[in-house]
Amino acid sequence: QVHLVQSGAEVKKPGASVKVSCQASGYTFTGYYIYWLRQAPGQRPEWVGRINPDSGKTHYAQKFQGSATMTRDTSITTAYLDLSRLKSDDTAVYFCARGRGVRTSATSVYYYDSWGQGTLVTVSS
Amino acid sequence: DIQMTQSPSTLSASVGDRVTITCRASQTISSWLAWYQQKPGKAPKLLIYKASNLESGVPSRFGGSGSGTEFTLTISSLQPDDLATYYCQQYKSEPYTFGQGTKLEIK
Numbered sequence: 001q002v003h004l005v006q007s008g009a010e011v012k013k014p015g016a017s018v019k020v021s022c023q024a025s026g027y028t029f030t031g032y033y034i035y036w037l038r039q040a041p042g043q044r045p046e047w048v049g050r051i052n053p054d055s056g057k058t059h060y061a062q063k064f065q066g067s068a069t070m071t072r073d074t075s076i077t078t079a080y081l082d083l084s085r086l087k088s089d090d091t092a093v094y095f096c097a098r099g100r101g102v103r104t105s106a107t108s109v110y111y112y113d114s115w116g117q118g119t120l121v122t123v124s125s
Numbered sequence: 126d127i128q129m130t131q132s133p134s135t136l137s138a139s140v141g142d143r144v145t146i147t148c149r150a151s152q153t154i155s156s157w158l159a160w161y162q163q164k165p166g167k168a169p170k171l172l173i174y175k176a177s178n179l180e181s182g183v184p185s186r187f188g189g190s191g192s193g194t195e196f197t198l199t200i201s202s203l204q205p206d207d208l209a210t211y212y213c214q215q216y217k218s219e220p221y222t223f224g225q226g227t228k229l230e231i232k
Contacts, residue, residue: 044212045169045223046223047221047222061219062220095169097168102175110216110221111159111171111214111216111221112171113174116168117168118167
């Protein structure tokens with residue numbers, strides 16, 4: 001059974017950094033992309049980026065380039081999202097999700113078949 | 126980015142009703158569409174992938190249809206446990222994007 005377990009809630013001041021973890025179990029960690037999304041209060045989920053746990057290669061949504069860093073530690077099947085220079089509008093629940101891939105004629109596409117429970121990051125002075 | 130628009134934003138229905146939610150994409154996404162259910166304080170849960178494929182373990186009262194730019198999620202007989210917000214999401218091209226959600230209320 002696939003499980004993604006995230007670290008606990010964080011409260012940070014503007015300008016600080018935070019690191020959120022996502023520990024995977026129940027499947028081959030290096031076989032599936034891990035996606036990071038965030039959801040501000042009352043809003044739809046928003047794509048932050050993805051990491052290939054096998055190669056470590058990452059891809060970020062344009063608005064998070066420079067402020068978000070995704071890494072992984074395959075020895076403990078854990079992915080991380082590092083957020084720097086936090087602002088009040090970074091207050092949100094951050095989710096990790098496993099990407100299930102489907103090959104198309106041109107590329108591969110992914111949907112999210114399992115999610116972590118979410119980590120609330122509050123940025124407040 | 127591909128824009129996803131759902132309707133209605135809020136829906137109130139009675140137990141046993143047939144419920145339909147619509148999702149429109151700003152450009153064609155073939156069948157690369159998923160539906161998720163999110164209960165308050167919880168993570169989204171995958172219901173449907175590739176527009177009409179039911180995820181394992183999801184009750185058969187949930188169904189999806191459509192292709193191109195117009196899609197629907199149907200609940201054939203609404204149950205009290207279906208109280209949630211429902212999101213469509215395209216995964217044709219990154220960044221994958223979600224609709225604004227449909228909040229389903231039980232009368």
